Amino acid sequence: MYLILLQYIRPVAAIEHYMAAHNAFLEKQYREGKFIISGRRKPRTGAIILCKAGSRREVEAILAEDPLDKFQLAVYDIIEFEPNTFEMADISS
Numbered sequence: 001m002y003l004i005l006l007q008y009i010r011p012v013a014a015i016e017h018y019m020a021a022h023n024a025f026l027e028k029q030y031r032e033g034k035f036i037i038s039g040r041r042k043p044r045t046g047a048i049i050l051c052k053a054g055s056r057r058e059v060e061a062i063l064a065e066d067p068l069d070k071f072q073l074a075v076y077d078i079i080e081f082e083p084n085t086f087e088m089a090d091i092s093s
Helices: 012-017 019-030 058-063
Strands: 002-008 034-040 046-049 074-080
Touching: 002 058, 012 019, 019 034, 019 058
Parallel strands: none
Antiparallel strands: 002 046, 002 074, 034 046
16 A cells, blocks of 8 residues: 655646646546545645555556646655554545
């Protein structure tokens, strides 16, 4: 399992221009079962994504499809971890 910390490196106005394409990228990863949860950071400096993948290389390949990566609008910190305790009931706020 991987926690991805996405950090914008351009102004939010530049990010907004690509948000529809970024959301389509997210939807594709959810359909393929790779992304489990995602959301904007507060304050709006980026996002957090929980990703299920077999290797760091796979995560990097997935992120290379993100328009925010393709157009050098964000950088990613990829953290691998082994989940051993979790509760999914009522996760939304």
